[in-house]
Amino acid sequence: MGKGYFFDLYSIALAAGKEIMSVYKDDFAVEVKADDSPITVADNRANRVILDGLKRLNPDIPVLSEEGNETSFDERKSWQKFWLVDPLDGTKEFIKKNDEFTVNIALIESNYPTLGIIYAPALDVVYFGAEGVGAFKLEHASTAFIQDNEDLLRKSVRLSGIGSKDVTRIVASRSHMSKETEAFIEEIKAKYGQVEAVSSGSSLKFCLVAEGKADFYPRYAPTMEWDTGAGQAIVEAAGGKVSRYEDGARFFYNREDLRNGWFLVENNH
Template sequence: MIIRHRNIININLGIIVQIAVAAGQKVMQIYDQDHVDVELKNDLSPLTIADKHSHQTIVSQLQKYYKDIPILSEEGAAIPYHERKSWDMFWLIDPLDGTKEFIKRNGEFTINIALIKDQKPVLGVIYAPVLDTLYAAKQGLGSFKIESSAQCRLDDEKAITEQGTVLPVFNNNDVVRVVASRSHMSPETAAFIGKLKDSHQQVEMISSGSSLKMCLVAEGTCDYYPRFAPTMEWDTAAGHAIVEQAGGDVCMANTKEPLIYNKECLRNPWFIVSR
């Protein structure tokens, strides 16, 4: 039986922004400590107490405001497909995207919250607590960047549209800029950049961590983010919404079709983000 949930128009983007900022504040309490213990998950990826605290904060708050919408989180992803395949709408969260960046203490990690409807991301919030920068988007509303966001009152959508900068911001056609991962660089990515250099006079490469790469494309700082390395659905969902609502695309590298969500296997295919 298909579970039908409320319409996206009734989802308050301001509430989701507040939840992301609250989770970011929890993460910063741990980030500011002298030492953070690191565990290894089954796939050998790192896990910290910050991941767990952020997960708990987000889940408890989402259940408080939208208890009828199920949640899929990186730190609680063991929900069988036979159960979640009936979800037409659900929250998809990455409580701490860029745990490696968190451990390296370079500040390039984020809290990601997305709303998926019919396998498509229709709302996304990405908060970078060290940078105190937030990106937020909702279908029909647009895509926005808010700096010094912890100091802003963002409890409703009107506040976001009034205080946020509408994306995209930049439109420099003289130089093609490609953003790539600090932690993952593959031969395929290098080949993609090489092809751009063959067809454009000026191509620059920028390195960044976590979902901030997608945000750089959404705001127009970069033109492409090629990803020819493994990612999971929670890594991309919020950024996907932000890019699309800013007029960009997040497409599978082989078919040029948009990424879809809530697949039986939650791993993403290779993809290219473009503006």
């Protein structure tokens, strides 16, 4: 299924990004949700575009979105397939205007991500990948004049997830650097020698691992399922892995509690 959806999701993500950038260029109000996380009109506009696009694409696949209506676990626990959406990942980065925010869309099947797309509208770069197909990157995404699925694949660069052999790179959050993350960096230094820290916002951290610009992304701080689904799909399609901190098992989705536990992202090293 994955490959056939690439062009459609690319088109939806670009449309959402256009809405986000129309807000980004001007002054905008910031509200605070019940969980103390920030939200702007850009989050809501992008969410509407994505929900409309996914409904047209396949009305039979339900959607779980950060900004959508809350769906109870009793309702969604029977879902074998659903879209997992963060219309504006990195709202804090958006507010800071540092360009490192993204649109995230993932397809979850039997609790695991099989397809994902991440679009960074301010950087105009899109990453996408699917199980059994591979992972890809397209720069200048909004002006690439993509006509169909094959055209998208032809103009994109395939990601191998293989990093440098000379230095080990660890990507960490700009907004969340925990003591545990710092301890992990020290462990890697002891094991591999030279270590370089790479900072990035939002789900772009997954993308750096997928394209081999980072070897590890330890996340020992809170996230939600919609923050990670698309990134995991892309990393795994590039040959990497995303595992739970507590037991090393593959990260899975549609849990009763949508808050993620700690995890580690590794490239194809």
